[in-house]
Amino acid sequence: MFAKKLRLALSSLWGAVILFGTGNANAGFDELNLRRGVTDISHQVYDLHMLIFWICVVVCAVVFGILIYSIIYHRKSKGAKPATFHESTTVEIIWTTIPFLVLVGMAIPATKTLLALEDTRDSDMSIKVTGYQWKWQYEYLDGPAEDISFFSALTTPREQIEGTAEKGENYLLEVDNPIVVPINKKIRFLITSNDVIHSWWVPDLGWKQDAVPGFINDGWTELKEPGTYRGKCAELCGKDHGYMPVVLIAKSEADFAQWAADQKAGAVAEAAAATQTWTRDDLLAKGEAVYNTNCAACHQANGQGIPGVFPAIAGGPISTGPLADHINIVMNGKTGTAMQAFGAQLSDVDLAAVVTFERNGFGNNTGDVVQPSDITAAR
Amino acid sequence: MSTATTHDEHHEHHHPTGIMRWITTTNHKDIGTLYLWFSFTMLLIGGAMAMVIRAELFQPGLQVVDPNFFNTMTTMHGLIMVFGAIMPGMVGLANWLIPMMIGAPDMALPRMNNWSFWILPFAGTMLLSTLFMEGGGPAFGWTFYAPLSTTFAPDSTDFFIFSVHLLGFSSIMGAINIIATVLNMRAPGMTLMKMPLFVWTWFITAFLLIAVMPVLAGAVTMMLTDRHFGTSFFDAAGGGDPVLFQHVFWFFGHPEVYIMILPAFGVVSQIIPTFARKKLFGYSSMVYATASIAFLSFIVWAHHMFTTGMPVAGELYFMYATIMIAVPTAVKVFNWTATMWRGSMTFETPMLWAIAFVFLFTLGGFTGLMMGVAPADMQYHDTYFIVAHFHYVLVTGALFAIIAAVYYWLPKWTGHMVDERLGKIHFWWSAISVNVLFFPQHFLGLAGMPRRIPDYSLQFADWNLVSSLGGFAFGLAQVFFMYVVIKTIKGGEKATDQVWEGAEGLEWTLPSPAPYHTFETAPEVR
Numbered sequence: 001m002f003a004k005k006l007r008l009a010l011s012s013l014w015g016a017v018i019l020f021g022t023g024n025a026n027a028g029f030d031e032l033n034l035r036r037g038v039t040d041i042s043h044q045v046y047d048l049h050m051l052i053f054w055i056c057v058v059v060c061a062v063v064f065g066i067l068i069y070s071i072i073y074h075r076k077s078k079g080a081k082p083a084t085f086h087e088s089t090t091v092e093i094i095w096t097t098i099p100f101l102v103l104v105g106m107a108i109p110a111t112k113t114l115l116a117l118e119d120t121r122d123s124d125m126s127i128k129v130t131g132y133q134w135k136w137q138y139e140y141l142d143g144p145a146e147d148i149s150f151f152s153a154l155t156t157p158r159e160q161i162e163g164t165a166e167k168g169e170n171y172l173l174e175v176d177n178p179i180v181v182p183i184n185k186k187i188r189f190l191i192t193s194n195d196v197i198h199s200w201w202v203p204d205l206g207w208k209q210d211a212v213p214g215f216i217n218d219g220w221t222e223l224k225e226p227g228t229y230r231g232k233c234a235e236l237c238g239k240d241h242g243y244m245p246v247v248l249i250a251k252s253e254a255d256f257a258q259w260a261a262d263q264k265a266g267a268v269a270e271a272a273a274a275t276q277t278w279t280r281d282d283l284l285a286k287g288e289a290v291y292n293t294n295c296a297a298c299h300q301a302n303g304q305g306i307p308g309v310f311p312a313i314a315g316g317p318i319s320t321g322p323l324a325d326h327i328n329i330v331m332n333g334k335t336g337t338a339m340q341a342f343g344a345q346l347s348d349v350d351l352a353a354v355v356t357f358e359r360n361g362f363g364n365n366t367g368d369v370v371q372p373s374d375i376t377a378a379r
Numbered sequence: 380m381s382t383a384t385t386h387d388e389h390h391e392h393h394h395p396t397g398i399m400r401w402i403t404t405t406n407h408k409d410i411g412t413l414y415l416w417f418s419f420t421m422l423l424i425g426g427a428m429a430m431v432i433r434a435e436l437f438q439p440g441l442q443v444v445d446p447n448f449f450n451t452m453t454t455m456h457g458l459i460m461v462f463g464a465i466m467p468g469m470v471g472l473a474n475w476l477i478p479m480m481i482g483a484p485d486m487a488l489p490r491m492n493n494w495s496f497w498i499l500p501f502a503g504t505m506l507l508s509t510l511f512m513e514g515g516g517p518a519f520g521w522t523f524y525a526p527l528s529t530t531f532a533p534d535s536t537d538f539f540i541f542s543v544h545l546l547g548f549s550s551i552m553g554a555i556n557i558i559a560t561v562l563n564m565r566a567p568g569m570t571l572m573k574m575p576l577f578v579w580t581w582f583i584t585a586f587l588l589i590a591v592m593p594v595l596a597g598a599v600t601m602m603l604t605d606r607h608f609g610t611s612f613f614d615a616a617g618g619g620d621p622v623l624f625q626h627v628f629w630f631f632g633h634p635e636v637y638i639m640i641l642p643a644f645g646v647v648s649q650i651i652p653t654f655a656r657k658k659l660f661g662y663s664s665m666v667y668a669t670a671s672i673a674f675l676s677f678i679v680w681a682h683h684m685f686t687t688g689m690p691v692a693g694e695l696y697f698m699y700a701t702i703m704i705a706v707p708t709a710v711k712v713f714n715w716t717a718t719m720w721r722g723s724m725t726f727e728t729p730m731l732w733a734i735a736f737v738f739l740f741t742l743g744g745f746t747g748l749m750m751g752v753a754p755a756d757m758q759y760h761d762t763y764f765i766v767a768h769f770h771y772v773l774v775t776g777a778l779f780a781i782i783a784a785v786y787y788w789l790p791k792w793t794g795h796m797v798d799e800r801l802g803k804i805h806f807w808w809s810a811i812s813v814n815v816l817f818f819p820q821h822f823l824g825l826a827g828m829p830r831r832i833p834d835y836s837l838q839f840a841d842w843n844l845v846s847s848l849g850g851f852a853f854g855l856a857q858v859f860f861m862y863v864v865i866k867t868i869k870g871g872e873k874a875t876d877q878v879w880e881g882a883e884g885l886e887w888t889l890p891s892p893a894p895y896h897t898f899e900t901a902p903e904v905r
Contacts, residue, residue, distance in 0.1 A: 028841040031826035034758060049755045056745040064738065067716055071734070076656070076723045083721040086658035091717070092710070099709045103702050106752065111695060113754040118691040133531075161834060163440045171439065172836045196527040197621060199686060199761060203827040207757035210687045212622060213526065214615020217688035234686075234761040234829045236520045238527060239447045242832030306447070308514030309533060335616075338531055 035203045038229065039221055042206025044113045052106060059102075117207060120220045123188035127179065131191075131198030131211035131233070133338055134240035134297060137345070138179045141190070145180075145260035148267070151345060152177045153293055154243050158301065161243075173230040176293070178247035182256035183223045191217045194340065196238060202231035202248050210235055223250040238338070240297050274348040274372040280356070283369060287357025290350045295358075298338060303362035310338070314362035323368050327355055327378050343379065348372040402497070405489035406895060407474045408792075410496050414471030415785070417499055419861065421463030422778075424507070426854050428456040433816075433850035435833050436843050449833035450518035451510065457521025458539075461639070462546045463503055465773065468781045469642040470553050473581045475792065477557060479886035479893060480575045482566025482902045487559035495552035502545035509535035520831060522632070525613030525624040529605045536606065540599045547592040554588035557581055566885070568904035572666070575884050576659065579666050580645030583673045587634045587641075590677070595631040598624065622687050629680035637676040639773060641669060643740075643780030644711060647733045649884070650787050651715055654730035655722030656881040661714045668707035668714075675704050685756045694753045701751035705744070712741055727879070728802030732783030735810050736776065743771030746821070761831075764824025770817045782809075785864065790878045794892035795871035801863045808856040815849025 036046045074080045125143035129136060135153035140146055152175045159165035161172075168174070181187050191200050193211035200219075201208030208231075209219040223229075231246040251259060278286075292301065295313070299305050303314035313319045318326050330351060331343030342351065352370045359366040395403055404410060431452050435443045444452070474492065478485055486492045509516035514533035517523065528536060561574070561582045574582075601612040601624075611617025613624045644665075652659045659665065682701040685694055715737050724730070746768040750756045759765060790796050819842035824830075828839045835843065874891040885904070889897050 028826070028838045031838055031842070032822045034825040035827060045754050045758055048752065049749070049758070052749050052752055052755065056748065060741070060745065063712060063716060063741065067719065067734075067737065070716070070719045070722070071724065074655075074720065074722050074724055076725045080721070080723045082656040082723040084657075085660075085721075086718075087661050087663075092661055092664050095713045096706060096710055099706050103705060107699060107702065110698065110752045110754055114694060114698070115691065117754050117757065118694070161441055163442065167439060167837060170836070172834060196531055197524055201761075201829075203758065207754075208686050208760060212615075212688065214619075214621065215688065231827070232829050232832075236450070236524070236527065236831045238531060239450065239518070241450070242446065242829075242834050308512075309447070 037204040037206045038225060038227070039205055039223060041113075041117050041221070042204060044116065045206040048109055048113055051109065055102060055106065120188050120218045122186065123220055124185040125182075126188045126190060127181070128190045128192070129179075129200050129211065131193040131195075131200065131237065131244075132340060132345075133195050133238050134233070134244040136179075136198075136200070136244065136246060137194075138177075140260075143182075143260075144257045145263065148260060148263045150177045150263075152179060152247070154245060156243075170230065172243065173232075173245050173247065175245055175247045178228070178249045180249045180251060180256060180259050181221075181223065182253045183226055183250050184253070186220055186222045188218055188220045191219065195338065197235050198233050198237045198244070199235035200231075200246060201234040202229050202246055204229045204231075205248075208234050226250050226252055226255070243297075270347055270349065274376060277371055277373075278349070278352070280369050283353045283356040284360060286349065287353035287355070288361070290346065290354040291357055291361075294342065294346065295354065303358075313358050314364065316364075319358045319362075319364050320366060323355075323359070323366075323370070324378075326359065327351075327370065327375065330355055331375070331378065348375040348379075351375045403493070405485070405493050407478050407486045407489070407492065408893065408895065410486075410492050411471045411473075411475030412792075413496050414467050414474055414499075417496075417503070418464050418468035418471055418781075421459050421467070421503060422857065423861075425456050425459035425464055426857060428452045428459070429850065430854050432456060433847040436835070437847040438844070439835055439837055439840050441834055444833070446833045447515055447518055450520070450831065451516045453831050454517045454520055454523075455506070455510065458506060458517075459503075460773070461521065461635070462543075463499075463506075465639045465777045465781070466550065467499060469581075469584075469639070469777075470550075472577075472642065472646070472781065472784050472788075473553075473557055476788065476886065477560055477578055477581060478564065479791075479889060479897060480578050480884055481561065481564060481569050482885050482898050482904060483560060483564035484896060484899050484901075486556050487563050488556045491552050492556055495549045495556065498545050498549040502542045502549065505538050505545070506542040509538050512538070522628060523602075524628070525602065525605070525621050529602050529613055532606070537603065540603050543599045544596055547596045550588050551592050554585035554592075557585040558589075561585075566898065566901040566904050572663065573904065575645075576648035576662070576665055577642065577645035580641045580648075580669050583669050584638050584641045587638050587673055587676065591631040591634045591638075594627060595635075598627045598631065601627070622684070625684050625687060626681065629683045630677075632683065633680040634673075634676040636769075636772070637672060639777045640740075641673065643736070643777045644669065646780040646784045646787075647715065647736050650729050650733040650783055651718050651737075653787075653879050653881045653883070654727060654733075655719045655724050657718060657722040659714070660717035660720075661710075664710060665714055668710045671707040672704060675700065675707070679704065682751055682753075682756070685753045686760050698751060698753040702748060704751075705748050708744055712737065712744075725880075727786075728797060728799060728806055729783050729787035731803065731806045731810075732779050732786060735806070736779045736783060739771055739775030739779070739813075743768055743776055746771065759824065761829055762824035763820045763828045763830055766830050767817050767820035767824060770820070774817070775813055779809075782860065787879075788886075789864065789867055790874035791886060791889070791891050791893055793868050793871075794874055795867050796874050796878075797863065797867045798871060801859075801866070805856060805860050805863055808859065809853060812849050812852035812856060816846055816853050817849070819843075819846045819849075 034046055034049050126141040128139040128141055135151050137151050139149040155174050155176050156172050160167045191209050191211045193213040198211040199208050200211055205221045207219055209217050227250055229248045233241060233244040298310040299313045305312035318329055333339045333341035349372045352372045352375050355370045359368045394400060435449055512535040516535050517539045519528040519532060604610040605612055605614060611619035613619050613621050615621060648659055648665060679697060679701045681697045750759050786797055786802055823839050823842050828835055876890055877887050878891060885902060
């Protein structure tokens with residue numbers, strides 16, 4: 001009876017496995033090996049990986065072969081009589097020396113690859129990458145895109161994560177503003193962090209580099225083909241560590257210059273918007289969008305926060321207290337907590353909108369309306 | 380048995396009974412038993428947390444827990460398995476076996492032995508209590524990197540810090556006791572180079588513990604002062620360095636992994652010769668290889684930190700030193716192979732676990748070698764590849780060795796043979812499911828799945844599902860293990876003194892079950 005039930009349960013479970021496996025367009029059973037990547041360095045790293053892998057396979061085959069032979073033939077039930085040898089200096093010297101020589105053989109190509117990977121000299125342009133809980137900031141330090149700076153955060157909708165909507169093709173690998181780079185240029189990344197340690201990783205480039213607060217690490221790449229390359233934060237950085245992807249788009253040099261020009265034009269338009277007076281409804285609508293991108297991860301979409309970790313906005317002492325204090329904490333953050341200084345991250349319009357939204361949403365009806373010019377004045 | 384009866388009569392009136400027997404005991408066998416049950420309890424608690432992790436990762440999306448609680452689970456799972464299950468499990472074996480193996484009546488410092496055990500339940504409870512605190516338990520990974528574990532950590536972190544301090548006290552006292560016992564309590568004729576390999580590996584491990592547990596205590600104390608007393612050891616804004624934390628942590632952490640695996644080497648080196656009916660091949664080179672591994676473990680710590688932005692010269696040094704560990708480790712595997720070669724093998728349950736150890740630990744060793752190669756580690760680091768690696772080393776390595784040891788010595792401890800049929804079911808059930816659980820994680824890591832994430836993109840879905848199924852099966856197998864052990868304690872075929880045909884060593888000259896006091900008169904070792 002029990003056995004029959006068990007068989008039934010197992011077969012239905014197996015059915016579910018097969019259904020799940022085939023029902024998924026991105027079926028991953030064929031994802032078995034390291035990605036070869038798209039740069040010279042990633043190819044070198046891949047070749048090194050395969051070299052060590054095959055060395056391990058050969059050693060494994062020899063040692064496991066001997067073990068298995070022994071297990072099959074040197075068993076008591078086959079009448080094997082135990083030998084009495086229990087040491088041999090010659091054999092031991094041989095099997096100490098051979099692994100040592102194999103290791104030296106591995107270390108030589110590894111050293112070459114490492115030196116190339118770490119050589120960030122003679123770069124054509126530099127981009128500063130800053131990790132935040134839980135998004136990336138990209139600042140172009142030179143070249144056609146000089147002074148362009150923006151944040152890059154996850155755009156996968158909450159409904160897909162919670163399972164109320166079907167997951168898209170690039171689930172958890174999509175952002176609002178991808179980092180854009182030209183091909184055929186040696187690009188140096190200067191990597192740091194604003195809060196905890198993150199790690200900037202695009203597997204197709206062949207490396208990851210930690211973003212450490214207070215220190216600047218570097219790495220480089222030179223892409224040959226235009227394309228979109230996706231990666232993730234690799235170092236545990238708190239609650240939403242799994243939700244801060246990296247999306248990198250490589251464009252031809254001409255397309256990159258065009259992109260840079262568009263970005264600059266966009267920045268001018270945004271500055272103009274900050275001098276205008278906004279209506280309350282426009283501010284609330286924009287504020288809600290800004291809130292969901294920047295604030296909801298901690299203070300939650302319903303403004304309730306997480307007790308003991310992140311304070312509530314709904315009925316909170318800041319969002320219902322004096323306006324100047326509210327603007328101050330949003331712009332300058334609170335040291336020693338996860339509350340960041342958003343003054344450096346968001347535009348005057350965004351800040352005005354989000355403060356207005358927080359003071360009027362979640363039942364906080366203070367009636368306050370903050371204009372972009374108020375933020376400009378507070379800077 | 381007659382000796383046992385005499386001893387019991389002789390000592391009866393000194394011993395409290397019931398719970399007080401266990402609280403006040405200074406007997407190495409009682410304390411060994413306490414350690415082993417504590418270890419098993421923690422294995423089940425830490426295992427339950429692993430089940431939560433695998434349930435959440437069964438499918439992409441958030442289904443079971445929220446991301447913060449997920450991080451708490453990975454953190455607590457790691458801490459409990461390392462400090463609660465594996466380390467106390469090994470100390471339990473040491474307590475039971477070292478005095479019986481070297482012909483000593485007890486541990487050298489029996490009262491301290493009692494204290495070092497009884498600290499553990501309090502430290503463990505304090506650690507677990509953080510789960511019920513406002514703001515949740517520690518959620519920064521078992522490696523607790525600053526500043527996530529300092530500036531950005533929940534209030535419960537202070538309880539975690541004190542718990543680590545207590546665990547450290549316990550380990551240091553345990554280690555002192557083992558060194559004192561080995562150096563002072565050996566029977567006449569039991570020279571150092573005649574000691575069973577299990578004693579040797581624990582003797583070396585004890586030195587590692589004394590060397591690095593204070594370093595860990597220093598790291599958490601610096602965290603504490605950073606959190607509450609205005610220091611900035613790890614806070615860049617105050618002139619400190621977050622990477623310093625990682626150097627201090629891994630100066631502890633790397634020897635720590637050998638603390639967990641060296642006694643496992645010892646266990647396997649006892650079991651394989653017994654069932655191959657042939658002396659251990661290269662005894663002295665095994666001792667030297669263990670000592671070399673222990674030494675090398677102190678000078679390779681920063682291979683955990685290749686992506687932190689170390690100077691390239693540092694990366695090269697740590698790469699060379701790290702891959703060098705493959706040499707003494709290979710010597711060990713070759714020696715076990717040569718011990719089995721042309722032996723006369725039988726495959727009782729303990730031997731099956733020991734052979735699985737040799738195969739699967741070797742796989743974990745190979746992935747370790749791969750990650751030692753710095754440029755390749757730039758890809759492997761912080762992915763599921765390393766999760767697969769350290770679970771091969773710690774589950775199919777350290778844990779399998781502890782289970783093998785329990786099956787091997789349980790007849791000596793209880794006087795009953797283990798039901799071979801049940802033991803073999805447990806073995807095959809575990810050995811298959813553990814590979815279904817961890818082998819696909821190699822693929823996930825190589826394909827680019829970072830570790831410590833509650834949710835993943837769709838290309839990782841299939842292997843995660845397989846891994847989770849393996850996980851549930853492996854978890855259940857260890858509940859079955861409890862049944863097998865309790866059944867053996869309650870009864871079973873009577874064990875002879877010798878227990879296993881090919882077993883050698885002083886513990887097999889004692890009656891089964893071993894009487895409460897043994898070797899009150901030191902045996903003569905020739």
